[in-house]
Amino acid sequence: MAYESVTVDIADHVARVTLIGPGKGNAMGPAFWAEMPEVFATLDADPAVRAIVLTGSGKNFSYGLDLAAMGATLPGLDAGAKARHDFHKTILTMQQAISAVADCRTPTIASVHGWCIGGGVDLISAVDIRYASADAKFSVREVKLAIVADVGSLARLPLIVSDGHLRELALTGKDIDAARAEKIGLVNDVHADADASLAAAHATAAEIAANPPLTVHGVKDVLDQQRIARVSESLRYVAAWNSAFLPSKDLGEAVTAMFGKRAPQFTGE
Numbered sequence: 001m002a003y004e005s006v007t008v009d010i011a012d013h014v015a016r017v018t019l020i021g022p023g024k025g026n027a028m029g030p031a032f033w034a035e036m037p038e039v040f041a042t043l044d045a046d047p048a049v050r051a052i053v054l055t056g057s058g059k060n061f062s063y064g065l066d067l068a069a070m071g072a073t074l075p076g077l078d079a080g081a082k083a084r085h086d087f088h089k090t091i092l093t094m095q096q097a098i099s100a101v102a103d104c105r106t107p108t109i110a111s112v113h114g115w116c117i118g119g120g121v122d123l124i125s126a127v128d129i130r131y132a133s134a135d136a137k138f139s140v141r142e143v144k145l146a147i148v149a150d151v152g153s154l155a156r157l158p159l160i161v162s163d164g165h166l167r168e169l170a171l172t173g174k175d176i177d178a179a180r181a182e183k184i185g186l187v188n189d190v191h192a193d194a195d196a197s198l199a200a201a202h203a204t205a206a207e208i209a210a211n212p213p214l215t216v217h218g219v220k221d222v223l224d225q226q227r228i229a230r231v232s233e234s235l236r237y238v239a240a241w242n243s244a245f246l247p248s249k250d251l252g253e254a255v256t257a258m259f260g261k262r263a264p265q266f267t268g269e
Contacts, residue, residue: 004031006039007057013050013209014202015043015106018057025063026056028119029070036097040104050213051205052104054127055111055198056120064118064141067255074255075247088243091150095235098152102126102224102231105217107208111201112136112178112187113194122152125160128220129204130187133197136178138186144173145258146250146266150242155234159227161185 001008005028007018017039019026043049056062075087101108101123110124113133118141124130140157142149149170157166165184169176178190191197208216249269257264 001042003035003039005029005035006032008039008043010046010049012206013048014053014205015046015049015051016053016055016202017043018055019062020057023063023066023069025060025115026058026120027063027066027069028123029066032066033094033097037100040100044104044106047213049106050209050211050216052106052108053111053198053201053205054101054108054123055201056113058114060114061110061112061116061136062120062123063115064120064122067145067258071255074251077247077249077252079247084243084247087246088239091239091242094151095239098122098126099235102152102156105220107205107216107220109201109205111194111198112138113197115139117141118149119151121157122149125152125156129201131197131200131204132178132181132187132190133194134178134190134192135194136181136187136190136197137175138169138178138181139173139175140169141173143171144254144264146248146254147246148238148242150235150238152235154238155231156227157186159230 004022005020007020009016021027022031023029043052073087073090075083079087108127109129109131110127111131112124113136115137116124117139121138121140140149140153154170161184168174178187181187182190189200191200250266253264253266
């Protein structure tokens with residue numbers, strides 16, 4: 001089946017899902033959030049698929065949320081109860097798109113090159129294994145846009161990196177390179193370039209695919225059990241928090257400043 005936001009190729013029991021946009025830098029627009037649950041449900045139901053590799057097309061993994069395409073979903077400063085209720089449903093829908101990756105019984109391996117920002121980090125936090133090229137750069141960027149990251153990073157990264165490193169990334173919105181990402185455990189290994197990283201991801205996927213599939217599903221299921229309740233509660237909480245508090249003057253200032261290519265002036269309002 002053809003999708004707008006990804007391509008899917010299957011060979012030798014390994015599926016490769018490649019982000020293709022249509023937003024700049026594989027930014028995540030409406031098609032991405034709508035299609036991801038179907039993409040991963042379809043692959044998970046296919047007995048010919050025993051491992052999945054997730055990567056991005058072009059020079060970057062993903063710029064994250066496509067604000068130009070998704071900005072209309074953000075509630076205004078004067079949003080009433082109905083608007084906030086609708087926004088809460090939007091957050092839950094977006095969370096489900098990322099959770100479709102985490103909940104997939106089939107092991108998933110990400111190969112990251114170039115930029116992996118915001119929603120891109122949400123996405124790789126949902127996979128089982130992460131590799132990166134030496135030029136990869138990561139950022140939990142949402143705080144700089146006056147947004148509490150709400151589709152997976154703050155729920156899943158505590159299970160991947162230590163608390164201090166996560167707080168540094170989430171509270172500053174700073175960029176880190178692949179070497180730092182490997183040092184803190186965000187990625188398993190760093191490879192020379194995008195091709196080498198993707199080759200490593202496929203090699204690991206082939207190793208997994210060679211094992212008995214029911215046993216592989218069992219291993220992943222048992223490992224996932226310890227985190228399901230914790231992640232679910234965190235996602236529920238942040239969806240409610242953002243529905244109540246996301247609309248702000250600072251949010252408007254952040255978006256305006258970003259598109260105007262200037263530094264924002266935040267007031268705490």
